[in-house]
Structures are given as structure tokens and as C-alpha cells.
Amino acid sequence: MLRSRIKTVHDRISLAGINQLPSVPQIAKLLCDDATGLKFNPGLYPRGSQLMVAYDEHEVNNTFKFGVIYQKFGQTSEEELFGNNEETPAFKEFVGILGDNIELQDFKGFRGGLDVSHGQTGSESVYTVFRRREIMFHVSTKLPFTEGDVQQRKRHIGNDIVAAVFQEEATPFVPDMIASNFLHAYLLVQVENPCTEHTTYKVSVTAREDVPPFGPPLPNPAVFRKGPEFRDFLLTKLINAENACYKSDKFAKLEGRTRAALLDNLHDELHRQSQATLGLGQPGEEDKLENGGHGGLLESFKRAMRVRSHSMETMVGSHRHRSPGVGGGVPASVSGGGLPQSTSECTKSTFTPPVLSAKSPLKSPVKRRSGLFPRLHSSTESPSDKHTRSDQKPAEFCPLSQEVRSETSSNPSSPEICSNKESAAAAGRTSRARHPAPAASAAPREKQKLWKSWRR
Known part of the structure; x- marks a missing residue:
């Protein structure tokens, strides 16, 4: 079907004896001898057929x-x-x-x-x-x-x-x-x-x-x-x-002017919609596209690729942020709620077990407390044994507290701590190096403080 300002020609072309399919200008030449030297552009607008049907129906009067x-x-x-x-x-x-x-x-x-x-x-x-x-x-x-x-x-x-x-x-x-x-x-x-x-x-x-x-x-x-x-x-x-x-x-002259105007409008609309489909709109439409307007097929593809590349960069950046730092030190995220920095603070009187949420899959705090704090020994224990055991407590509690805090790290309500035991051990060694153990003369006084804490 060939539409022109003068008339519309529709016919069937037989392909018998034709080795190669004719081009669009050749088809137009077969339909109308006057169709020479014409330039055809493809219409990429998905609803272009509806516009052409509406144009054809202007001659049909019911x-x-x-x-x-x-x-x-x-x-x-x-x-x-x-x-x-x-x-x-x-x-x-x-x-x-x-x-x-x-x-x-x-x-x-x-x-x-x-x-x-x-x-x-x-x-x-x-x-x-x-x-x-x-x-x-x-x-x-x-x-x-x-x-x-x-x-x-x-x-x-x-x-x-x-x-x-x-x-x-x-x-x-x-x-x-x-x-x-x-x-x-x-x-x-x-x-x-x-x-x-x-x-x-x-x-x-x-x-x-x-x-x-x-x-x-x-x-x-x-x-x-x-x-x-x-x-x-x-x-x-x-x-x-x-x-x-x-x-x-x-009426023929009036119909000719009307037909030419409708055909020009059809051509301009198809061209504009095809350009919009390819994302090649007018220069004034750039602001509209930046504000969320529809940019056509190519613009949608570009937008999808930009979103995908941005999401990939975000994933890579978050992976690098979560990897442990060089040097084995304690991460900065544990500075507010991590391990104590000295053995004098890591005692039974100052250590507070982490608070677990009601939905935590770990064991009950009562059983864990019994594991952290050994049973009170009887008064028949010799003072030398008590003194020896009190000297060893700070070194024992710090790793245990680190293990408990690492176990509770899966709980969303718990503060973030070290991700492995090696960094916690390194932190413990650094703390002991900075703060040496108290002298032997202070052991009875420290033991008295520990006993008062346990009796509470």
C-alpha cells in the first residue's frame, strides 16, 4: 500500500520469477510509476500502524x-x-x-x-x-x-x-x-x-x-x-x-488539501515517535529525560546499564570495606564496644556479659554465666591457691569475653566486635604489654575486691 498526497494505491505484487526481493523504492515504483527518487525511512514506533489506520479511515464515512x-x-x-x-x-x-x-x-x-x-x-x-x-x-x-x-x-x-x-x-x-x-x-x-x-x-x-x-x-x-x-x-x-x-x-480540491495536511501530520508524528523510540528526541527534551521522562528504547537500555554498573561498584566497595585490615589490629568499629584495653579493667568486678535478645539462638544467659564464672571454692582452700588463681583470672576472662562477644555478633542488638579470635588475641597481648600485671603486694587487696564482688 502506497500513500501519497494525491491518492492511495494498494495492490498485490507477484514475486514469481524474482530471484531477489525488491527494495522499498522498487516496490513503490511497481505500484506507481510516478514514485521515483523517493527516500524512505523506517517507522519504529510500535503504534505506528494505528496512526496509519486512523489516516486511512478519514476517507471512510459511516x-x-x-x-x-x-x-x-x-x-x-x-x-x-x-x-x-x-x-x-x-x-x-x-x-x-x-x-x-x-x-x-x-x-x-x-x-x-x-x-x-x-x-x-x-x-x-x-x-x-x-x-x-x-x-x-x-x-x-x-x-x-x-x-x-x-x-x-x-x-x-x-x-x-x-x-x-x-x-x-x-x-x-x-x-x-x-x-x-x-x-x-x-x-x-x-x-x-x-x-x-x-x-x-x-x-x-x-x-x-x-x-x-x-x-x-x-x-x-x-x-x-x-x-x-x-x-x-x-x-x-x-x-x-x-x-x-x-x-x-x-469538494475534490477541499479533499486534496485535507488529505495533504493529514498525510504531513502522519509523517511528522511517525518521525517524531520513531526518534523518541530511539532516544533521539529534540534538544529541549533533555531536561525532561533527566527528570524521569521516557527516553525511548536506547535510553532505557543505557539507563539499565548504568544502574547495573552502579550496583556492581557498590557490591565491590562493600566487600572491600568488610575485609580485615592490614596489621591484625582491632577494627575501628570495636572502639566503642569492644574488648577492654587493660587487664586491670578485665576483672570479675568490671566485666559485664553482653545483653542477648529474646530471639538469640544462643544458650540461656544463666548457663553461660555459670561457664564464665567458676563456682565459689570452699573456705578450706589454701590462701596460696586462691592467690594463684586470682592472678590467672584476668588472662582467662579476656579470651572468654571475646568468644562470647563474637558469638553474639550475629545478634542485631549486640555491638559489632572482632570477626575472629586472632585479632582478639592480638588485642589482648597489646593490652597486657601496655598495662603490666599488678605487683604481688597488691594481690590480697585485689582478692578482697573480687570476693566482695562475688558475694553481691
Whole structure:
């Protein structure tokens, strides 16, 4: 399918005998000989087909509006035609063949330019659906009429392209009696034997010279009996008449300008959306992309790669931060809640076991306390043994406290401590080197303090 400002060409191209698939310019040349030296760009917009369908449908019209004029005997001017307010039984019968009477208030179908909210164009009209096409009739006698306002009804019927004129008696009708730039064709219907079982209608057609012929052809004689066949012929003739009027000189020029404008809009929209899909928008759109706007396919891919690289750098940085430092020292994170820095502080009177949360999988604090603090020895123990054991306590408690703190490091409520026993042992050695053990003369006093702490 090839779309141009003049026309749309669609055809099937046979690939029989062609060794190589033709290019896009070659296909365009096969469809239209005038398509030479053209440059084609691919449309990458995912919804581009929907835009092209909307463009193609502008030529497809499924809604129509036709005027219906009642002409009495001897009326030869538009003022007389649009001034008729009474509906005779014969005219009502003819209008009933065209469609059904509907209330305009809150009407949901095709309204044909009539007011369906405030009643400014009357309270009712004639509407029908014929072969999936909606048709609204502008009946002259149903439109509002104000005495002295000649243009009131002509505002609607004068803007129609085709109109049906109903006559009860033979009266000359001259198309020029209604001055309009839009009305191009008329169907004249003259009734015979109205409101009887033998009602017939005589039909004649007139149109402007630049309107091409349109079907269905009139029979000879062009007399129809009242019934479904006459209705089908009449509605088909009205629809084809309007389609033929679009090919007249005046409407053809208007359609050409409209088609060119719609095609330019389609091309610009497809180009803009394709550029946006590739992330190649206009320069003014950079701020929009930085603020979270959609940047197309390439921009989304770049954004995803940037996020992935940033996450990888974060993982590598966190891994390096968690690795132990060089020198085996105590990390800075344990400076606030780590091991005591001197053996004088690491005693039974100052050591406090870590607080465990209720959900900790470790053993109960009571059992752990019994492991940390040995049972009190009896008073029969010799003072020398007690003195020896009191000298060894600081060296024993520091590693134990480090083990308990390392076990409780998995508890989120516990402070962070050393990750292994080697760094804790190094810290203990450093502490003992800085703070030597107390002299032997101070042992009884220290033992007395320990005993007071245990009795508590």
C-alpha cells in the first residue's frame, strides 16, 4: 500500500520469477510509476500502524446526514419551502419510510449536528441505521422556526450535500431556488395514491454538472411501490449521491488539501515517535529525560546499564570495606564496644556479659554465666591457691569475653566486635604489654575486691 498526497494505491505484487526481493523504492515504483527518487525511512514506533489506520479511515464515512424538504403545490422560493410547519399524512408516511422518530434529548447515536442537550434544534428528528451506516435526517418541518428568520432552518439543510424533496402534486422544482454552496444533488419524490394500499412514488434525480453519475440506476419508468425495496433503493441512492458529490471540483480540491495536511501530520508524528523510540528526541527534551521522562528504547537500555554498573561498584566497595585490615589490629568499629584495653579493667568486678535478645539462638544467659564464672571454692582452700588463681583470672576472662562477644555478633542488638579470635588475641597481648600485671603486694587487696564482688 502506497500513500501519497494525491491518492492511495494498494495492490498485490507477484514475486514469481524474482530471484531477489525488491527494495522499498522498487516496490513503490511497481505500484506507481510516478514514485521515483523517493527516500524512505523506517517507522519504529510500535503504534505506528494505528496512526496509519486512523489516516486511512478519514476517507471512510459511516455517518450521513440528509435534508428532507416538504414542497407544497405552487411554492417556488426557499422562503416558502422553509416556511412550511404542517405535516400532512402523506408526508408523515414518506418520512416513516426513511427512518424512525427519535427524541433528541440525550440521544446517543449520530446526531448530525443537531443539539441533543438543550433542545435548540427541536425535540425530535428522524434517524435510522442502514447497512451499518448511521443516517440522520434534517426534516424541515421538525426544525425550529421563528417568523421572519429565513436562515433558521437553512443553517442545517443548507449545509447538507444531498437533500430529498417531497411533493404531493406536480410542481416545478429548480435547484437554484435554494442558494447553497454545499447542496449538490437532489432526489425528487412525488407521491401517488397516498395512505392507501396502492401508494406509489415517482422518483427523479438532479445534480450539478461536475458531479459524476452514481447508482443505482433509475428504472423505466421510475415508479416504486411502497415497501422495503423502495426504502433500500432510496437510502442507497442518497448515500451514493453524497459519495459522488465528494468527487466534484469543489469538494475534490477541499479533499486534496485535507488529505495533504493529514498525510504531513502522519509523517511528522511517525518521525517524531520513531526518534523518541530511539532516544533521539529534540534538544529541549533533555531536561525532561533527566527528570524521569521516557527516553525511548536506547535510553532505557543505557539507563539499565548504568544502574547495573552502579550496583556492581557498590557490591565491590562493600566487600572491600568488610575485609580485615592490614596489621591484625582491632577494627575501628570495636572502639566503642569492644574488648577492654587493660587487664586491670578485665576483672570479675568490671566485666559485664553482653545483653542477648529474646530471639538469640544462643544458650540461656544463666548457663553461660555459670561457664564464665567458676563456682565459689570452699573456705578450706589454701590462701596460696586462691592467690594463684586470682592472678590467672584476668588472662582467662579476656579470651572468654571475646568468644562470647563474637558469638553474639550475629545478634542485631549486640555491638559489632572482632570477626575472629586472632585479632582478639592480638588485642589482648597489646593490652597486657601496655598495662603490666599488678605487683604481688597488691594481690590480697585485689582478692578482697573480687570476693566482695562475688558475694553481691
